[in-house]
Amino acid sequence: MTDDQPAEARQLLKTGGHKYDHGHLAVIAGAQAGAARLAARAAMRIGAGLVTLLPPSDALARFHGGPDAVMLHPLNEPGGLEAWCKARRVSALLIGPGCGIDRAHALLPAVLASGLPAIVDADAITALAAHPGQKLRPEIVLTPHEGEFKRLCPDLTPTDDPDQRDTVARRAAQRWNATILLKGPVSVIAHPDGTNWRHDASDAPQLATAGSGDVLAGLIGGLLARGFDAALACRLAAWVHAQSARRFGPGLIADDLPEQIPVLLRELA
Secondary structure, three states, rough: EEOOOOOOHHHHHOOOOHHHOOEEEEEOOOOOHHHHHHHHHHHHOOOOEEEEEEEHHHHHHOOOOOOOOEOOOOOOOOHHHHHHHHHOOOOOOEEEOOHHHHHHHHHHHHHOOOOOOEOOOOOOHHHHHOOOOOOOOOOOEEOOOOOOHHHOOOOOOOOOOOOHHHHHHHHHHHOOOOEEEOOOOOEEEEEOOOOOOEEEOOOOOOOOOOHHHHHHHHHHHHHHHHOOOOHHHHHHHHHHHEEEEHOOOOOHHHHHHHHHHHHHHHOOO
């Protein structure tokens, strides 16, 4: 299947309710603040009711300065994550952007054991790849680019052929029992039940810029927090991501992407 505008796009619009009705995303951050802050901003723009950044305490000062709507809470050890998530009514987790590989190795098991929908991105994919054969859950989303995909599945090599990309993404989703978003100019979203979708953003080459993937992870995370199932969250996020880039045009940097979302949502309304 190929997605242009998903038929479900209007579900992105809020229809009222309390902030907790629209979910709480926790972003496990590392010492590099920029990537996690980009993801958090995108999650807020796509409608998550609350977003909290969880950096290590010795990096907390680097995360001040906005967006002011994003909350901060230090997280040093994995042991406190589950209790904190329950106390703060967290509905989804994101680990990877700017996390650092060592920190991702330490905290990823707690994320996977939480029972919450989660996105495993960037450094956390590298951490996960050290545990081949691990079975996850369909509400866990893995968002590899091609290099990261090869770490997850060394025997599967994506090519430019769309049908072959579909095949390797489906095999990876079934192998890990997770939802896969294989990133590229033509992205493939694969569910472990064997279903897959393509999203063509080859007409938006400006997405090839630092931080673009962090924004995409934040969009998926915000939608998971809102209660969207993993495959639909990926499909809608990929569409919003590409449409935002098309709308901005040449000269795009990743910081520009979340700021296009309000216009896009107004058009849907």
